[in-house]
Amino acid sequence: MDLAYIPSPSTGVINLGPVPLRGYAFCIIIGVFVAVWYGNRRWIARGGTAGTVADIAVWAVPFGLVGGRLYHVITDYQLYFSEGRNWVDAFKIWEGGLGIWGAIALGAVGAWIGCRRRGIPLPAYADAIAPGIAFAQAIGRWGNWFNQELYGRPTDLPWALEISEGVNREGGLYHPTFLYESLWCVGVALLVIWADRRFTLGHGRAFALYVAAYCAGRGWIEYMRVDDAHHILGLRLNVWTAIIVFLLAVTYIVLSARKRPGREAVVEPAAAKAAAEKAAGGTEEVAETGAAKADLTKPDADKTGDKTGDKTGAEKPGDQPEADEAADTADAGAKAPQKS
Secondary structure, three states: OOOOOEOOOOOOEEEEOOEEEEHHHHHHHHHHHHHHHHHHHHHHHOOOOOOHHHHHHHHHHHHHHHHHHHHHHHHOOHHHHOOOOOHHHHHOHHHOOOOHHHHHHHHHHHHHHHHHHHOOOHHHHHHHHHHHHHHHHHHHOHHHHHOOOOOEOEOOOOOOEEEOOEOOEOOEEEOOHHHHHHHHHHHHHHHHHHHHHHHOOOOOHHHHHHHHHHHHHHHHHHHHEOOOOOEEOOEEHHHHHHHHHHHHHHHHHHHHHHHOOOOOOOOOHHHHHHHHHHHHHHHHHHHHHHHHHHHHHHHHHHHHHHHHHHHHHHHHHHHHHHHHHHHHHHHHHHHOOOOO
């Protein structure tokens, strides 16, 4: 008898009147919101302006959703295009099936378009949003819990996941690989935040660290899964993808650190220019204020000078009668008769 396990929801849809609220879609939306919110905070701290992350996300998120769905449909094409399957189901994204590899790849294309329109370097933007993406993945994985998917081998551990009988699945207790990946993504986000503060990562290295750390965890978590997947040399396709992407991310970190050490001084030229103009305007205002004060004191100085001049001029004419009186006395003495 199993005393403890994680129950699965009886349904992945909650009907709010005529509007169905699907758990998978709800988790994706909340994850995107958290990524944009936290990315915006980091972008402002790097010297950018508020709202830039959201503006670029308008391009990145739709591209990411399309890329994630394309990767899933292409790598699991038998689920939609084999005999007895309905190809229309490939468009039912709410039923689950987003490949993170395709989401990041095509989402980066959308982010590049948005950054180019704003004159922003893509690596700096990627560094700012990297932890937020990891947090978004951690939240999004709970959408798999609503759909009862992404579980591993059977287990009797206390945290086993209960899966009910359904289409293409057998009821029982399995490893909750969705939970393992969710917790791993939280750890990846915290690792990137710490490393970014400790080593002042720049030029895309924080994002590359996120990619490498995620791939390291995805490799062993993917190995535990039991759902159908394509295998190459005995390993699942996603395991090979994780290995290759991990090596590429580590190579980028090493080469980037050698070629461009440190961090970008300016991440958003428009914001830096506005700050410089504001600072210059403040300096001019101080100079103008000083000049105005000098002009105000100048009339007083002129007035003082005038008063001093007037006073001096008044004293000089006043001395002249005394000199004339002394001269008249001398003349009178010269004309008087001399006694013998």
